[in-house]
Amino acid sequence: MKQIDLMYQTMLAELGQRSLDAAWTADFPPEGRFTPVTVKDRRYWYFDIPDGKGGKMRRYVGPADDQEIAQRVETHKREKDDLRARRRMVSTLTREGGMVAPDAMSGDIVEALAAGGLFRLRGVLVGTVAFQTYAGILGVRLPSAALMTGDADFAQDYSISHEVEDTLPPILELLQSVDPTFRPVPHRSGAAASSAFVNGSGYRVEFLTSNRGSDDYLDQPAKMPALGGASADPLRFLDFLIRDPVRTMLLHKSGVPVTVPAPERYAVHKLIVASRRHTDGQGAVKRDKDIRQAELLFEALQQTRRASDLALVYNEAWERGPHWQEGIWAGAGMLSEEGRDRLRDSLRHGSIQIGEDITMPF
Template sequence: MKPIDLMYQTMLAELVQRSIDAAWTADFPPEGRFITAQVKDKRYWYIDIPDGKGSKSRRYVGPVDDLEISKRVLDFKRDKNDYRARRRMVTSLTREGGMIAPDTLTGDIVDALAAGGLFRLRGVLIGTVAFQTYAGILGVRLPIAALLTGDADVAQDYAISREVEDSLPPILDLLQSVDPTFRPVPHRSGVAASSAFQTDSGYRVEFLTSNRGSDDYIDQPSRMPALGGASADPLRFLDFLIRDPIRTVMLHKSGVPVNVPAPERYAVHKLIVASRRRTDGQGTLKRDKDIQQSALLIEALSQARRHADLALVYTEAWERGPAWQEAIKAGSGLMTDEDRERLRDCLETGGRQIGEDITLPY
């Protein structure tokens, strides 16, 4: 597995911090342009915002003689220069640094959700879209075949959604701002709630939440107060995946700050869910991709000398009981001999580092 040059890893760390800072301070979109206009005997600031289709909208800002507003305009010019610099950094990281940019549609969707407040409200990007960010986090080049996707999955803990007392704007409005053909997908249970939204071309955005209770809840979507009218499908083992997520940046436009699972949790989680996939058609393909992504992350974690990180989360999962242990055993049984040996070596090394006698799955 080819490493990413340290210079680009350092650049990514700087981009993450600058993108997070920009997300906190931006009141006006950086692609906009401030202008002044005379109205009767007074001058006012306005901002022209392109809509991406050759037109633009104009938004009122305030009077020119308001010193606070004029200061904001000057700050905007500074921030816009930073926006341009961040775009150049994204281009350099993807074209030269070996890191991964999402396809444009995925990037625009995640950008719209981020702007709406999804990650501020502690949503977590999961699935292959999250996996794409691990190249930069772990400092390795990941194969393209493991990165392709036609959907985006988002998770939020139910307790968080209930307790934050805030919400995204209407989720369908956010999605349709990117593609007007987005529509709610009727839930398989027949209830009047949607946890998934899909375009005419088949691109799917799905919302998920953790299920620690009875299996009776598996086919019943949970109403999520913070998700702008979207419900979420409860899934077993998801609480393990989204515990203690990390902040990083999706390499789209000037960088989109996102929350993703820790890569070691993703690796162990994929072993677990692979063992529970259906063995027909798409189920087999998804199972194979689960195992491939898990094996790649284990190799990358080993290469990055993060054996202890993997050993800690593996032990956490193993100690959750027999059902978890059986799932881990079944998932690791689907790996190649070489990948199983690498998992063994990584866990044994990590066990020595954390002072634990690791129980291996085989």
């Protein structure tokens, strides 16, 4: 597995800082522009924003002689210059640096939900779109075959959604701002609430949450007050995946700050999930993809000297009990011989580093 040059890893970190610094542009987005207008011999600032239909929407800002507004206009000009610089950085990181850009639909959806506040409200991007960010996090090149997807998955802890006392704008409106053909998918339980949305070409957006205990909850959508009217499917093992997530950048347009699972948690979680997939149709395809992504992360974690991180989360999962151990055992059995050897070696080294014994029944 080829490593990404340190120069590009440093550029990714700078892109992340610049993108966070630019968050105030929600009121005056970079695609708009300030326009001076004279009314009865007095100049005022207005802000023109494209309406997506070839026209523009005009918003009143204030008098041109207001120094605070004048400063904001000047700052906006600098932000537009920085936006162009960030776009060039994203292009460099994906074309030359070996990092991964999402497909346009995935990028636009994540961007829209990020702008709506999903990550501010402690949502987590999961699934293959999250996996794409690990090239930058771990500093390694990932093969494209493991990066393809036709959906975007997001998770939020159930208790967090009920405690933050804030919410996204209506989810359907956010998705339809990307593609007007998005519609709710009827839940398999027959409940009126929807946890998934699909567009006219079959692209699927799904919301997930941690299961709260009994399996009785698994077939019912969970009400999520912070998700703008969307519910979420409760899944076992998801609490392990989204615990202690990390911040990084999705390399789309000028960069989108996102929160994703720690790569070592993603890898162990994929072992468990793979063991629970159906063995026919799409279940088999997804299982094979789970195993491939887990193997790639085990290799990357070993190569980047993060065996201790892997050992810690592996032990955490193993100590959660028999169902977890069965999942790890079965998932590890699906790895290639090379993949099992790499996992075994990483855990041995990691156990020495953390000073803990590790059970490896494979």
